[in-house]
Structures are given as structure tokens and as C-alpha cells.
Amino acid sequence: MESGAKRADQPKRQGEIVAEAGRMFLEKGLQATTMRELARALDLDAGSLYRYFPSKGSIFVAMAEETNEQIARSLRTAIDEAPDGDDVVRLAFAKYVGLVDHFSDYYRLFYRCFDGLPRNLWRSLLDGEQGVVDVFKRLLVARGFGLRDASTLAWDIVLLGEMWAIKRWAFGKS
Numbered sequence: 001m002e003s004g005a006k007r008a009d010q011p012k013r014q015g016e017i018v019a020e021a022g023r024m025f026l027e028k029g030l031q032a033t034t035m036r037e038l039a040r041a042l043d044l045d046a047g048s049l050y051r052y053f054p055s056k057g058s059i060f061v062a063m064a065e066e067t068n069e070q071i072a073r074s075l076r077t078a079i080d081e082a083p084d085g086d087d088v089v090r091l092a093f094a095k096y097v098g099l100v101d102h103f104s105d106y107y108r109l110f111y112r113c114f115d116g117l118p119r120n121l122w123r124s125l126l127d128g129e130q131g132v133v134d135v136f137k138r139l140l141v142a143r144g145f146g147l148r149d150a151s152t153l154a155w156d157i158v159l160l161g162e163m164w165a166i167k168r169w170a171f172g173k174s
Contacts, residue, residue: 014052017042018066021059026105030060030113057117061124067106068128071099075135092139093157096132100161107165133158 020041024033035056039049053059078095082088100107114125133154140150 010052014062015066017049017052018059018063021056022063022106025060025063025109025113030056030109031116055118057121060113060117061121061128063106064110064125065128067103067110068131071096071103072131072135074099075132079135079139089139089143092136093161096136096157096161097164100165101168104165104168107162111162111166129158 017038021033021038024038024041033056035049036046038056038059039046042049053062075092075096079088079092082091110125114122117125133151136154136157137147137150140153141147145153
């Protein structure tokens with residue numbers, strides 16, 4: 001059984017694992033990165049790494065969830081701080097595209113690796129994305145859109161922002 005100090009330190013260590021895995025996944029790719037290499041980079045034995053995460057896929061999902069949570073949190077803050085008026089949707093979208101641009105390497109990685117993940121992890125990835133969609137949906141409903149229209153438009157906004165990360169080269173930015 002782990003001591004209380006180790007358990008209290010677990011979120012910090014999980015964050016370190018996710019950060020290092022993100023670096024390695026971006027550098028080598030998800031499939032080419034092994035749990036053994038990741039453990040070595042973190043100065044852990046492989047068994048210890050598996051106590052935090054059961055697989056590379058679960059680390060990948062944690063990385064995606066963390067990214068989506070950061071984006072949703074930043075969007076909510078930007079919306080709360082925006083001046084009241086019709087421009088808030090435009091401002092939120094501009095903020096979102098800036099955030100997607102900031103995390104564009106991760107978005108490209110997510111899209112590139114999504115299909116290779118076990119299907120049981122897909123729902124976790126999509127649930128994280130839903131959190132960002134919900135921020136836009138609440139904003140649009142507050143601006144007078146019906147729930148059905150707001151849901152559709154919120155997904156369109158999120159996918160358009162993600163398209164920026166995937167195809168920004170087509171828009172003139174490399």
C-alpha cells in the first residue's frame with residue numbers, strides 16, 4: 001500500500017508523466033514511443049509507470065483531456081471577461097482559434113493517433129471535446145439561439161477551430 005505522501009503526490013507525478021509522454025509522442029509518434037522508454041525518461045521502472053497509467057493510450061487520453069480542460073477554462077474566462085454585447089461570440093471564437101493554434105501540435109497528434117487507439121478510449125477523447133463544445137453551446141443559448149441550433153453551431157465552431165490546427169498550412173501559416 002502506498003503511503004499518504006505518495007498518494008498526495010500522485011496528481012503531480014501523473015502530470016509529469018503526461019508532459020513527458022506528450023513531448024515524446026510529438027517527437028516520435030504514439031506508436032513508436034514505448035512505455036519502457038517513457039519510464040526511463042522519467043527515471044521510473046516500467047512497473048511504477050503502469051501504476052499511474054495502464055497503457056500509452058490512457059496517457060494519450062489524459063493528455064487530450066488536460067488540453068481540452070485548459071481550452072475550456074480559458075474560453076470560459078475570456079467569455080466572462082468580455083464586454084457584454086453581440087461581439088462576445090466573435091471574441092470567443094477568436095480566442096478559441098488562438099488556443100487551438102497554441103496547441104496545434106497536440107491537435108495534429110490527436111487526429112493522427114485517434115484511429116489507432118482502442119475503441120474503449122475513443123469515448124474519453126470525445127467527452128473531452130464535448131466540454132469545449134458545451135462552452136460554446138451555453139454562450140450561444142445565452143445569445144438567443146435555440147438549443148438545437150446552438151448545439152449544431154457549437155460543434156461547427158469547434159470543428160472549424162480544429163481544422164485550423166490540422167490545415168493551417170492551407171491558410172498560409174506553417
